[in-house]
Amino acid sequence: MWDLRILGPVELFAGERRLDLGPAKQRAVLAALAVDTGQTVPIEVLIDRVWDETPPRTVRNALHTYVLRLRRLLETLDDTGVRLEFRNGGYALRADPERVDLFRFRRLIRRTRGGAEQLREALGLWHGQPLAGLRGEWAAQLRDDLEQQRLSATLTLAPLELDLGTPPGTVVDLLKPMLEAHPLVEPLAAVLIRALRADGRPSEALAWYRRTRDRLHDELGALPGPELEAAHQATPPPARPANAPRQLPLDVRGFTGREAELSRLDDLLEEGDGLVVAAVSGTAGVGKTTLAVHWAHGVRDRFPDGQLYVNLRGFDPDGPPAAAAEALRGFLDALGVPSQRIPADVPAQSALFRSRLTGKRMLILLDNAADAAQVRPLLPAEPGCLALVTSRASLSGLVATEGARPLRLDTMPGTDGRALLARRVGDRRIKDEPEAVDRILTACAGLPLALAITAARAATHPHFSLGTVAAELDDARHRLDALADADPATDVRAVFSWSYRTLDPATARLFRLLGLHPGPDASLGAVASLAGQTAAEVRPLLTRLIQANLLVEQPAGRYGCHDLLRAYARELTDRDDAEEERRAATRRVLDFYLHTALIGDRRLYPNRTKRHFAPDPLVGGVTPEPLADLAAAQTWFAREERVLRAAVDLAAATGHDKHAFLLPWALATYFEREWNERDWIACLNIAHQAAERSGDRYRRARTHYSLGYAHRELGRPSEAYEHLVKALDLLGDDDTTGENAIVLLNLGTTARRLGRHDEALEQGRRAMEIYRTHGDRPGEASALNNIGWVHVVLGNYAEALEHCRLAVKIQEEEGNWTGAAHSWDSVGYVHHHLGNYAEAVTCYHRSRDLFRDQGDRRLEAIILTHLGDTHLAAGDPPAARDAWRQALDIYEEIDHTDSEEVRAKLRDDLARVHP
Structure with a gap:
């Protein structure tokens, strides 16, 4: 069993053993995740919590390093339920909140107003100053908040202890340190004075009264209040009025969460x-x-x-x-x-x-x-x-x-929503149909009103399965119908309308158009392009929507609302806006994402071929993000990943076939580097369908090529080969653009992976001739490198070294650093097999640095694996182990299948050390 403590120094225990959490910043990262256990904390929020407003230039690398170290540490715990995950542009500590002392403390004080036993347990969780040793504004603010909660619990417990007959000396010991820390809190002083009198210490009680009175006068210019005076005079507090108004509505039976x-x-x-x-x-x-x-x-x-x-x-x-x-x-x-x-x-x-x-x-x-x-x-x-x-x-x-x-x-987290359903329909039905419950929670978007309506429907129809209830909610376009009710106060659509009616026309138009946006949230630039306005024109409209609580401003300047409000906005725009206006807005937002994605792709892969695939000119009212450099592009793609995936679907669904073709092409580099297999293939399939509808043979050939490349990299060479052959057939021998060269190049690589080495050499040579004919020197170098790899496999190391060295020379002369990184890897691989381990290490370091500079973490991990192999062959197991561990960290971060191969290397290494 493990426990994470933040009500004192940040500490992690495995049983009775305290684990080493590393430096203060690393402990701060864990604390910043622990306070939101189970929830995704955006990277920008983490950086703000840990580094305040002055993060170093390399802050993302530092954060990544700390996260990887913490992940490795958490893996040593016996409890497999705790893990640190990357999700949707942030990190989440997935764990049982009961293992975090803060959550246990809050649960105990929340559910036990007046319960002395549980209040004692709650206060017993404290073991010093919260977040002791951590600096920064966030830590200080959280520390103050937690101290206030501790003070509140103490003020509730102390009078109870006296009323229950607890020895007053025990109560005095509880209160004295708190009053030392909070000398101006009169209720605390009052109950301490009562406890001292009960313990037979009137002179000490008088001293505490005078001390508190003097502090109030000197620091606040105030006199003691009635409660403190009553304690001093040993008089009972004023009686409760008999005719005091009691107008509160009935409490909700079975209140859950919050x-x-x-x-x-x-x-x-x-x-x-x-x-x-x-x-x-x-x-x-x-x-x-x-x-x-x-x-x-x-x-x-x-x-x-x-x-x-x-x-x-x-x-x-x-x-x-x-x-x-x-x-x-x-x-x-x-x-x-x-x-x-x-x-x-x-x-x-x-x-x-x-x-x-x-x-x-x-x-x-x-x-x-x-x-x-x-x-x-x-x-x-x-x-x-x-x-x-x-x-x-x-x-x-x-x-x-x-x-x-x-x-x-805000909307309810999933755990609270599940508990609400369980209270209304019973634990058994929840446990019997977990998949249906997940669908209901997703459809209700964490909105308590929607959950309550759904729970009421399930409870009043016990013969309905939860799957039946979930099916009514599955269709997003008709979800509000399933949440309709004869009582306007419990009809989701009607409740939303009361807020919408208060908006001015311009703000109402923007709200409606947000129903057309392809994702759950959007940046200011995306919203402005959707509306066809400037950022300055849209910003005050967004402010009004936020003030009306129809929109939420999220970290990193993003705006969003829950799915049910989006469905309502979509209903409104379908009803109130002309089809021409809706289509124009959709085109604008797709243009924004396509053109920005193309800019970003050029930052990620400057030498990527761009023949025949220029987008149409931007329509009016659209301003793409500039994405000045590689880091900006990586950040943008990570932040917009879900929205971009939805934009591809939107383009296909609304007949914007050129966007449906080009967006997946612009996203492919990012998806590959993040090893997002599902979205990579799904988007390419959508692009292929759009290309087929267009009838353009170059587009069709390009999507077959892209699918072939992706399937090969994903370990499916047979499927890859079929797509590449189709691409080559579509281009034909009369191709004057040189497009078939890249297809031949990859057809050769795929043939090599299928063990057809003669064909691999032949296709590589054909690609090289076409590249030379068109004066494409980086392409020629890539073909040389591929031919060199085939010679490595065949054991022709001298020929391999000749081809790969020439490839490095050309790529560096042309400034194609991606190609140069691949070729340095090839030269290193040849040196390894020739037994030239020092030269191989030098080559691998050069290759790794280039891939790291380009943000290609998957290929960086591949090179680190090769580097580890070379260190082991050279008789340096510690260096090998370090390289493999770095590779494994990256593979796990991007959820790559090669992680198991590297784990096996580390296990074998451990077996060698401890046979």
């Missing part, structure tokens, strides 16, 4: 006795009211003077938002003000409301607010009161002027 958000709301209660305003915002159906009501029920005992509630109807479909006067009259009535004494105008009503709260501790829940202006007259001014506001709007005005604490509520 642990982090509930903890953040808990933290607000520990900010002292000042007035606190919390603003909970989020998109329609995300569960804002449910969360607020559940939390309010949990803390109502902290507000003995009562709780007020009003639905402000900010997005009600049946009428305008509630007037402030209406809400204030309800509040004043609940506070016992006779109707004849309630003033007529809102300012006077608001003043009377605030005066009636004097000296009280009350919770005011302002639900479903339209905007900040509607809320302001309803805010208390009395320290000790808390106003909790929910709204689909972001309420940034309250944050700016009233100092409201914002809490944005």
Whole structure:
């Protein structure tokens, strides 16, 4: 069993053994992943957490190194359920959250208001200052947040211990260190004074009272509050009012999840006795009211003077938002003000409301607010009161002027969604149909309202299988129909419409067009191109959509919304926008991705052939990303990978065949280097279908060639050979472009892998002649290199060395560094077989450096494997082991099948050392 601790120094234990987590930055990477266990943390967020705003130039390489080391360390744990994965432009620590002390602590304090035993267990998890030894703004902020949660748990536990008869000296020992750390927290001092008096230590109690009183005066200019004075005078706290209003709606039975958000709301209660305003915002159906009501029920005992509630109807479909006067009259009535004494105008009503709260501790829940202006007259001014506001709007005005604490509520993670379904339909049905549950969770996009509707349907039709329910949701275009309901409050489409109706025409148009975007999120440039506008014109529209919680701004300047909102936007654009406008928007966004991808491909592979495949000119309103260098291109492809894959499907589905042909071609280099076999082949098949529809023989030949190349690299030489022969047949002998040379070149390589060496030599020579005829020197060098490889296989090392050395010379003269890297590998391989190990090592280092500079990690791993083989043959097992481990790290990162071959080499090496 393993445990990861961050409530103190960051430590990883395997049983009783503490593992070495390496330097501080490496420990910070693990901590930055651990706080979001189970969730993908984008690379940009990780960098910001670990390096703040001053990361080094090589920060991505450093992050990659730390991740690989941590992954290797986690693999040593007996528990195979823990792993570190790369997913969608980020990393995720996949593990049982219960093995992370932070999650156990939060679960215990969340679920046990008033439960002393579990609070003791929660506080017992602490073993020092959280994240001890880690520097930076993120670590400091998290440390402060966690200390506040610890303080809150201590303040809840200490009075309970006294009431339960726990020896008061034990309570004193619990409280003293906390008051040393938080000397101005009066409730902490008050309960310590009570404990000291109960323990027969009145003089010490008096000393702590005076010490706290003096600190309050010197640092805050304040006098002790009623609670501290009552503890000092040994008088009981004021009695709870018998007629206090209790207006909270019913709590949700079986509330599930939202642990982090509930903890953040808990933290607000520990900010002292000042007035606190919390603003909970989020998109329609995300569960804002449910969360607020559940939390309010949990803390109502902290507000003995009562709780007020009003639905402000900010997005009600049946009428305008509630007037402030209406809400204030309800509040004043609940506070016992006779109707004849309630003033007529809102300012006077608001003043009377605030005066009636004097000296009280009350919770005011302002639900479903339209905007900040509607809320302001309803805010208390009395320290000790808390106003909790929910709204689909972001309420940034309250944050700016009233100092409201914002809490944005996002969609539910899968674990919480699964738990919600289990509570509603029963664990047995969930366990019996796990695949159907996964489909339901995907279709509902983490939206609690959609999950609740689906669960209700399953619960009221127990004879339905969950597979039947999932099938109703599978069709994205009709998913909202499956989530329809006679009650508008529980009809997903109707609930969305209440937010959409508040948008101005330009913002509403942009929201509709986002339904045409091919992926779940988009950059500013992609959104601008979709709309046919400049970035400056689109930015304020995006801001309005974010404020309306119809869109979320994500890390790295991306914008997105959950799948159900995208489906709603698609419905709207199909209904309200002309087909011509929709097609123009689709063409613009496809142009953006195609032209940017072509720029990126040129950065990844500057010498890649580009004959006959120029795109059509850009349409108006499209501005591709410039992608200034290789690093920018790699970052862009990684960030846009899912969107680009969806763009290929969109191009094919909407009849944009040239885009459907060119996009896969532009993506092939990236897919190969990342070893994304599934998308590489799938996109090439789509390109092939588009080429067949075009009837253009060059396009058809190119897709057969590309499929042949991909299948060969993926270990399927027979399929590769068939495609390459078809490509050659389509080009014919009358090809005047030289296009058949690259096909012959790869046909020769494929023949060699099939063991047909004579044919391999022949095809290599034919390709070389065509390249020479067309003056293509890099192509000629590639043919020389291929011929040299065949001679290596045949054992003709002298001839092989001659061909491969000449290939290196030509490639470097022409600046074709990809070709040069391949040829250096070939020369190194020949030297290895000639027994010239030092020369081979030099060649491999040169090849590896070139592939690394180009970002081709798969080929870098291949060279490292060759390098390890040479070190072993030269009698240097440690150097061999180091090279193989580096290769294995890369193979595992890109999920390459050759990883098993390298593991076998390492196992054999270990067997040699420990026979």
